[in-house]
Ligand code: HEC
Ligand code: HEC
Ligand code: HEC
């Protein structure tokens with residue numbers, strides 16, 4: 001019991017430190033190194049996904065109806081209650097000028113704020129990248145599913161269930177094996 005309490009304290013402490021040290025830079029800062037066939041085309045794959053449209057969705061009449069039903073006063077695209085899952089950085093998070101909220105659910109929603117890890121020498125070294133704020137996330141060990149369910153859950157007013165295998169199939173973006 002005591003060990004458990006300590007572990008969760010360390011975890012929440014490091015999350016807090018992470019937020020203080022690392023800023024969100026936005027998808028445009030990742031693009032130069034993550035767009036070619038050789039790199040694995042992560043940016044074009046993301047651009048074609050619904051995640052890239054998540055903010056734009058809030059501006060549709062359909063979203064406005066969903067918002068009214070959920071008791072939102074005013075525009076869905078300005079409501080914290082909707083933005084919390086439809087954009088990357090929550091209000092109060094540290095952001096660089098390159099960060100654009102209109103880009104929706106971006107790389108850093110899953111990989112963590114990138115201001116410190118996005119440098120080539122850090123990116124190439126997994127341990128250094130994690131020390132610089134990259135969240136180690138993997139489909140195989142279950143951490144990815146947990147991260148998806150931060151947003152894909154009952155709190156989504158349009159939730160219809162979540163199947164990791166199917167959903168991951170739509171957004172997978174591996175680096176090709178050379
Ligand atoms: C200066 C070039 C560069 C930039 C900018 C860059 N990356 Fe990378 N990234 C790389 C390289 C090189 C690798 C190693 C790729 C490989 O395994 O072939 C990598 C690997 C990764 C990995 C896998 C790392 C691991 O250890 O598991 C993730 C995730 C990632 N990048 C996300 C991002 C995100 C998100 C951004 C923007 C915030 C970003 N990268 C910006 C060059 C870059
Ligand atoms: C920060 C919140 C957030 C996280 C984390 C997140 N998503 Fe999403 N996801 C959304 C939102 C919001 C939409 C709806 C976007 C729209 O349609 O405008 C969406 C839509 C999708 C869609 C398209 C809709 C569908 O069901 O076909 C897929 C696929 C998807 N997400 C997969 C994933 C997977 C896999 C993960 C975890 C690796 C994940 N998402 C993590 C917020 C998130
Ligand atoms: C919805 C969550 C989500 C978003 C958005 C997302 N990723 Fe990922 N990414 C993952 C997960 C989960 C993995 C681990 C996949 C696995 O276990 O094989 C991953 C893996 C990677 C890898 C390593 C691939 C490999 O084969 O080693 C790179 C590089 C990467 N992402 C870059 C990016 C970039 C750049 C963006 C934005 C353009 C982005 N990701 C957007 C969830 C996401």
Ligand code: HEC
Pocket residue numbers: 057058062063064066067070072076079081082083084085086150151152153154155156157158159160161
């Ligand atoms: C807990 C996270 C979360 C919250 C909060 C949230 N959404 Fe979403 N939203 C999602 C996800 C994930 C999807 C895609 C899958 C789904 O419908 O669950 C989505 C999809 C949508 C869609 C597209 C529905 C469709 O069937 O294609 C609309 C419209 C939408 N959301 C509007 C809103 C509005 C308006 C609010 C605020 C009242 C809101 N969302 C709050 C996570 C969230």
